[in-house]
Amino acid sequence: MAVKVALVTGASAGIGEATALELQRLGYVVYAGARRVDRMAGLRDKGIRTLALDVTDEESARQAVATIEAEQGRIDVLVNNAGYGSYGAVEDVTLSEGQRQFDVNVFGAIRLIQLVTPVMRRQRSGRIINVSSVGGEIHTPFGAWYHGSKFALEGMSNVLRIDLAPFGIDVVVVQPGSTKSEWSGIAAEHLRETSGRGPYARAATNHAKAMTTGPLHDNASDPSVIAKTIGASVTARRPRTRYVTGYYARPVLTLRRVLPERGFDRIISRSMG
Template identity: 65%
Template sequence: MAEKKVALVTGASSGIGRAAALELGRRGFAVYGGARRVGRMADLRAQGVRPLALDVTDDASAREAVAAVAREAGRLDVLVNNAGYGSYGAVEDVPLEEGRRQFDVNVFGAVRLTRAVLPLMRERGSGRIVNVTSVGGRVHTPLGAWYHGTKFALEGMSDVLRLELRRFGVDVVVVRPGGTRTEWGGIAAEHLLATSGDGVYGAQARRLAAGMMTGSAAERVPEPAVVARAIAAAATARRPRTRYAAGYMARRILLLRGLLPDRAFDRLVDRALAGA
C-alpha cells in the first residue's frame, strides 16, 4: 500500500486555509493545519487534520512546526502558504510599523515556511509549494498599497523559486483567489476605516469599506471550498499550471487587467468603486 502524501497548510484555522486542509484530506493526504489560533481547529482534528501551533512571523515557531511534521510523518510533500491578512489604508496614513507587519505575515511568513521545508523536499527529490496570493497580486485598488505590495512580491518570488527549485524536483505554483465568502473582507474593512475612515481619504475609504463588507456576504461570492479545490488541483496535478485563479470574478478581472492599458484599468477601478 502506497504511503500517504503529507501536506502542511498555514492559516488553517479559518477561511481558505481551513477549506484547503479539509479538501486535501478528502484527496488522501495526511494534513497538518498550522495556525496561531489552535483552539479554533479542534473540529478539524475530528475530521483527520492534525492541528499545529504556528506563528508564521516567528522563526522558531516555523522551524518547530516543520520539525514536528518531520518527526511524526517522516516526509512533507506539499506546503500551502496561505496565512495572511489585508492591511488597508492610505499610504499616507498607514504607520510604517504596520506596513512591515503586513510584509512579515504575507511575504516573510511564506518565505520562513518555504526555507524550513526545502531541506526535506530536496532530500526526497520532490515536493510542491503552493503560494496563495490573490487577484490583488496582479491588479491594484486604492488604499491597498501594502496589501497589494505583498501579493505582487509573493508572485515575483514564486516565479524565482520555481526556477531555482526545479532541478531538485520541487515545483512552485501560485493560486490567485478572487472574491470569497470569508471573514477577510470584514477584517480588512474595519482596518481601513480605523486607519483612513476620517480625514482627507475618508469618503473614498468609506465607499471601499462598504463594498468589502457587503461583497463578503453577497450570495454571488462563493464559499472558500471553490478556492480550496484550486489549491488541491495545484497540489496534485502531475504537470500543474504555474498559476490558478478561483473565486468571484477572478478570471474576468485578470483577463481585463491583461487587455487594458494601465490608465484604462484605473478608470475601470474608479467606476467600480464609485458604485460600491
C-alpha cells in the first residue's frame, strides 16, 4: 500500500505546525509549507519536509506542488491552513489591505486546490481540508474583511464538495474556535493601527483588548486540539462536511443559530468589549 502524502500550508507556527506533526504521527509523508522556512527548522529536524511557500504567489505555489509530485508521485491530502485576520472599521481599511486579506484566506487556498485537483483526479482519491473558523458562520465587531473571507471560503468549499465528489475527492471544512496562537495578537495590533484613532477609537481599543485578554484568550485551546480534529477528518472513512473544534466554538455557533440576528449582535458586541 502506497504511503500517503500530505501538504500543510501556514505550517511555521500554531495550527499548521501542530497539524504537520499530527499527520506525521498518523503515518503520512508530510510537506510543511510557509513563507519563512527558517521558522520550520523544528519540523525539519523531526523528519518533516519543509517548503518555501507563499500562497499568494502563483509560481511559489506551483513549484511547491510540482516538487511534491516529482518526489512522491501523488498528493493525498491538502490542508489549507494559511491565513490571518485583518481587523478594522471598513471605512478605515484600505482596499489594497482588503484584497490582501482575500488573497491569503481565499485565493491562496483556491490556488492550491486548482493545483492539486488534477493530481487527485488521476488518483481517483484525495482529501482537501479547508481550515476556516467559527468566523465563517458568525460575525464580530471590526472583522468585516476577515469574516467576509471565511464566509467566502466556506461557500466555495460547499460547491467544491459537490463538484469533486465524483472523482473520489472529499472537501472538508474545519471550524476552530478560540485557539492559542499568534493570530489574536496580530489581529488586535492591526485593529489598533487601523481604527485606534478617530470615531471608532474607543470601541476598537476595547475590542482589541478583548482579543488578547479575558476568558476567550485565557481559555483558548492548544493548537494540538485543532490538529487532532484535522487528523480525524483526514483519516475518517467517510468524513463529515464540517468539524467544529476548540474552545467556545460550539456554544457560539449554537447562539448564532437560535438567536435573532439583532440579539446575537448585542451579545457578541458586549462579549467583545
